[in-house]
Amino acid sequence: MRLATWNVNSIGARLPRLLPWLEQTAPDVLALQETKCADSAFPYADLAALGYEAAHAGDGRWNGVAVLSRVGLEDVSLELEGHPEPRIASAQCGPIHVTSVYVPNGRAIGDPHYHYKLAWFSSLRERLNSFDPTQPLVVMGDLNVALRDSDVWDISAFADSTHVTPAERGAVQALLDWGLVDVEARPGKGDIPFTYWDYRAGMMHKNLGMRIDYVLTTPVVRVSDAYVDREARKGKGASDHAPVVVDVEV
Numbered sequence: 001m002r003l004a005t006w007n008v009n010s011i012g013a014r015l016p017r018l019l020p021w022l023e024q025t026a027p028d029v030l031a032l033q034e035t036k037c038a039d040s041a042f043p044y045a046d047l048a049a050l051g052y053e054a055a056h057a058g059d060g061r062w063n064g065v066a067v068l069s070r071v072g073l074e075d076v077s078l079e080l081e082g083h084p085e086p087r088i089a090s091a092q093c094g095p096i097h098v099t100s101v102y103v104p105n106g107r108a109i110g111d112p113h114y115h116y117k118l119a120w121f122s123s124l125r126e127r128l129n130s131f132d133p134t135q136p137l138v139v140m141g142d143l144n145v146a147l148r149d150s151d152v153w154d155i156s157a158f159a160d161s162t163h164v165t166p167a168e169r170g171a172v173q174a175l176l177d178w179g180l181v182d183v184e185a186r187p188g189k190g191d192i193p194f195t196y197w198d199y200r201a202g203m204m205h206k207n208l209g210m211r212i213d214y215v216l217t218t219p220v221v222r223v224s225d226a227y228v229d230r231e232a233r234k235g236k237g238a239s240d241h242a243p244v245v246v247d248v249e250v
Contacts, residue, residue, distance in 0.1 A: 001028045001029065001071065001094065001095075001096065001247070001248050001249070001250065002025075002026065002027045002028050002029075002245065002246070002247050002248075003027060003028065003029050003030075003031075003096075003098070003138060003140065003215065003245075003246045003247075003248060004025065004027040004029070004030045004031070004243050004244060004245045004246065005030070005031040005032075005033070005100065005140040005141050005142075005213055005214075005215060005243065005244050006018075006030065006031070006032055006033070006213075006232075006239070006241065006242075006243035006244075007032075007033040007034045007102070007141070007142040007196075007213060007239060007240075007241035008032055008033070008034060008035065008239050008241075009034050009036070009239040009240055009241065010034070010035070010036040010037070010239075011032065011035040011036070011037050011042070011043065011064070011066075012036070012037060012041070013237065014237070014238075014239055015043055015046065016237065017232070017237055017238065017239075019046060019050065021229075021232055021243070022047075022050050022052070022068075023050060025229070025243070025245060027068075027245065028069065028070055028071045028093070028094070029067065029068065029069045029070075029071065029093045029094075029096070029098050029138075030052075030067075030068040030069075030243075031065070031066070031067055031068075031089075031098065031099075031100030031101075031140045031141050032056075032064075032065060032066040032067075032068065032100060033064070033065050033100060033101070033102035033141050033142045034062075034063065034064060034065075034102055034142065035056065035058050035063075035064030035065065035066055036058070036060070036061065036062060036063070036064055037056070037058045037060060037064050038058055038059060038060030039056055039057070039058055041060065042054065042056045042058065042066070044056075047068055050070075051070040052068040052069060052070050053068070053069050053070070053072075053073040054066055054067070054068050054069075054073070055067045055073055055076040055078065055089050055090075055091050056078075056089065057078035057079075057086035057087075057088070057089050058086050059085075059086055063085050063086045063087050063102060064086050064102075065086060065087055065088060065089040065100045065101065065102050065141070066089055066100060067089045067090065067091050067093065067098055067099075067100050069091065069093040069094070069098070071093050071094035072092070072093055072094050073091045073092075073093060074091060074092040075090075075091060075092045075097075076089070076090070076091045077089070077090045077091070078090075080120070080123050080124065080127060081123060081126075081127070082119075082123055083119075083120055083123055085104075087101065087102045087103070087104070087120070088100065088101050088102075088124075095136050095250045096136040096137070096138055096221065096248075096250060097131065097135070097136065097137045097138070098138050098140070099137075099138070099139045099140070099141075100140065100141050101124065101139060101140070101141035101142070101143070102141055102142050103117060103120060103121065103124075103141070103142065103143045103144045103145070104116055104117040104120050104144065105117070105144050105162070106144065106162040106163070106168070107162065108161075108162060109160060109161070109162055109165060114162060117144070117162075117168070118167055118168070118171060121168075121171035121172075121174070121175075122171070124139075124175070125171070125174045125175060125178065128175065128178045128179075128180075133178060133179025133180075133218050133219075134179075134218070134220060135218060135220065136217075136218060136220050136221050136250045137180075137217065137218045137221070138215065138216065138217050138218075138221060138248075139175065139180060139214075139216045139217075140213075140214060140215040140216065140244070141213065141214070142196075142212060142213050142241065143172060143212060143213070143214050144162075144163060144168075144212055145163055145164075145168045145169060145171070145172050145212060146158075146163050146164050146169075146210050146211060146212055147169055147172050147173075147182070147211075148169075149164070151194075151210060151211035151212075152164065152209075152210045152211075153194070153207070153208040153209055153210070154208075163210070163212065172214075175216060176216070179218055179219070180216040180217065180218060181216065181217050181218070181219055182214060182215075182216055183214075183215040183216070183217055183223050183226050183246050184226065185226045185227050185228045185244060185246075186225070186226060186227050193211060193227070193228045194207065194209030194210055194211050194228070194242075195209070195210070195211050195212060195213035195228055195241055195242050195244055196209055196210045196211075196212050196213065196240060196241045196242075197209040197210075197233065197240060198240060199240050204233060204234070213241055213242075213244050214244070215244055215246045217246075217248070220250065221248050221249075221250055222248060222249045222250070223246055223247070223248050224247045224248065224249060225246070225247040226244070226245065226246040226247070227244075227245055228242050228243070228244055228245075229242050229243045229244075229245055230242055
């Protein structure tokens with residue numbers, strides 16, 4: 001199976017790029033984040049024409065997540081207990097249970113949004129207790145955390161900033177300690193598989209990026225290849241994130 005995750009930063013704006021990408025890359029399951037789309041406006045028909053069922057949660061503003069599957073879509077859940085924002089979507093997709101997550105940004109250390117981010121992570125970790133780490137499970141999406149110093153272009157540029165604090169990294173580590181494995185993409189240009197580059201100041205051209213989009217799997221999901229599709233981040237009308245593509249066997 002081929003799995004992928006992509007923060008599209010508005011599916012309405014990105015649809016002309018998403019549809020041909022789906023045809024070319026042909027993931028069996030795709031997790032989307034930041035769709036910025038109400039359910040009534042989600043392009044179910046366009047995706048169905050390519051063979052994808054979709055489970056989407058969105059309010060048409062800033063968040064929105066989805067799971068697209070061409071191998072089945074059952075036991076759909078669009079809720080994280082205690083957190084009403086549309087930031088999680090999960091379903092059984094063939095042999096693998098897939099969860100798409102869009103973790104809150106956090107804004108600034110000490111900000112209420114930062115504390116909310118940590119609380120959201122805590123609820124996500126609690127949610128894992130309803131699963132079995134010996135079964136095929138994938139949690140993927142935009143975690144808004146750089147787990148290691150090497151996951152940002154210059155750690156000194158992040159002094160007193162979110163995304164790299166011990167508490168945020170600890171929240172991701174808690175997911176790994178439960179039994180998930182961080183799938184690392186093979187190196188791309190610059191030998192650092194970043195997944196996000198700010199639109200401003202030529203950050204993509206300079207490869208001043210961050211790795212904040214993840215695919216986390218249980219060990220029974222065997223990975224044969226993983227890469228960041230940098231080409232999908234280039235050109236007119238691109239998202240500020242690149243897709244992460246992972247080939248697996250179960």
